[in-house]
Amino acid sequence: xxxxxxxxxYSDDELQEFKQLILEKIEVAKQNYDHLMGTIQKDESAxxxxxxxxxxxxxxxxxxxxxxxxxxxxxxxxxxxxxxIEQKTYGVCRxxxxxxxxxxxMAVPHTTLSVEGKEIEAKQKKRR
Numbered sequence: 001x002x003x004x005x006x007x008x009x010y011s012d013d014e015l016q017e018f019k020q021l022i023l024e025k026i027e028v029a030k031q032n033y034d035h036l037m038g039t040i041q042k043d044e045s046a047x048x049x050x051x052x053x054x055x056x057x058x059x060x061x062x063x064x065x066x067x068x069x070x071x072x073x074x075x076x077x078x079x080x081x082x083x084x085i086e087q088k089t090y091g092v093c094r095x096x097x098x099x100x101x102x103x104x105x106m107a108v109p110h111t112t113l114s115v116e117g118k119e120i121e122a123k124q125k126k127r128r
Contacts, residue, residue: 007099010091014102019085021077022109029075036068077110084112093117 010018040061079105091100095117104111113121 003092006094009088010099010102015085015088015090018069018090018105018109019076019082021106022085026075026078027107029078033068033071033075036064036071040068043125074110081110095120 081090091102091105092098093100093114093116094112096114098112098114098116100111100117104115
């Protein structure tokens with residue numbers, strides 16, 4: 001029986017499919033980021049507020065700021081995925097060197113680890 005060799009990278013067509021998904025996710029993340037930044041700036045420009053409301057506004061601003069920071073980190077990870085697509089290394093687990101299943105990449109397009117790779121990395125961290 002003649003077995004086909006294991007696939008070492010995604011095809012150019014598949015990479016374009018992932019690229020489109022990532023570009024859409026970046027667009028949504030940028031919109032979320034802009035909305036959060038608008039909320040933060042609006043809170044800063046609000047005229048004098050009562051002390052109790054001021055405390056709540058500060059907490060809201062901190063929450064929006066944390067979420068904006070998360071969105072920016074997400075955007076950067078997605079942009080890193082675009083670089084890997086251009087280099088044709090996208091979808092290859094950085095621990096095992098095997099292809100990350102397409103379903104995982106569709107769910108978490110910025111991942112650099114397969115489930116197996118993630119488990120190996122977690123075990124290594126436990127040993128430290």
